[in-house]
Amino acid sequence: MAGPDGAARPWPTLAASQTVANLDGAWSVTLGERQTDTPLKSWQDLGAGSFAGTADYRMTFNPPALPEPGRRVYLDLGNVGEIARVRLNGTEFDARGWPPYVWDVTDSLKSGANSIEVQVQVPAEGGRGGGRARGAAAALGAGRAPGMFFPDAPPAVPPARGLLGPVRLIAQ
Numbered sequence: 001m002a003g004p005d006g007a008a009r010p011w012p013t014l015a016a017s018q019t020v021a022n023l024d025g026a027w028s029v030t031l032g033e034r035q036t037d038t039p040l041k042s043w044q045d046l047g048a049g050s051f052a053g054t055a056d057y058r059m060t061f062n063p064p065a066l067p068e069p070g071r072r073v074y075l076d077l078g079n080v081g082e083i084a085r086v087r088l089n090g091t092e093f094d095a096r097g098w099p100p101y102v103w104d105v106t107d108s109l110k111s112g113a114n115s116i117e118v119q120v121q122v123p124a125e126g127g128r129g130g131g132r133a134r135g136a137a138a139a140l141g142a143g144r145a146p147g148m149f150f151p152d153a154p155p156a157v158p159p160a161r162g163l164l165g166p167v168r169l170i171a172q
Contacts, residue, residue, distance in 0.1 A: 017170040021063045030056040042160040052124040057163050058117050067171035073109050074170050077101035081161035087117040120163050
């Protein structure tokens with residue numbers, strides 16, 4: 001059933017999508033002053049656990065084949081540890097701050113070499129709603145007596161940061 005005029009296209013579903021390309025090779029990652037070529041992993045695994053700011057990810061890829069006319073191609077970043085901005089072959093897409101990290105890239109994808117750039121940003125405040133969450137925790141007395149309620153609990157593990165993937169192109 002068609003939607004009303006001007007309505008956005010529905011997002012793809014995994015069950016109805018065909019993977020066009022997995023972008024799971026080495027990415028060029030710039031994290032502050034540090035640049036490395038690596039498969040996707042958290043900033044903690046790259047040795048930058050306390051980094052707050054913007055990391056740049058770059059890759060050039062060749063999709064094996066473009067889908068037949070009438071199908072749409074979407075970029076799915078998978079798991080991202082905070083805010084993501086995407087540029088594909090020079091076309092910039094709107095930022096996303098929560099899942100799904102999916103963009104319709106049909107009109108920007110081309111046969112042959114494609115250049116993708118992803119910026120992942122983590123605010124210095126510690127992420128989404130940082131100030132409000134800290135304020136609520138302080139109001140409840142959290143942090144004044146560590147281990148007071150659960151003395152045997154392991155220390156909290158910080159959330160993974162960065163472009164974690166899997167990154168892929170899907171067609172629908």
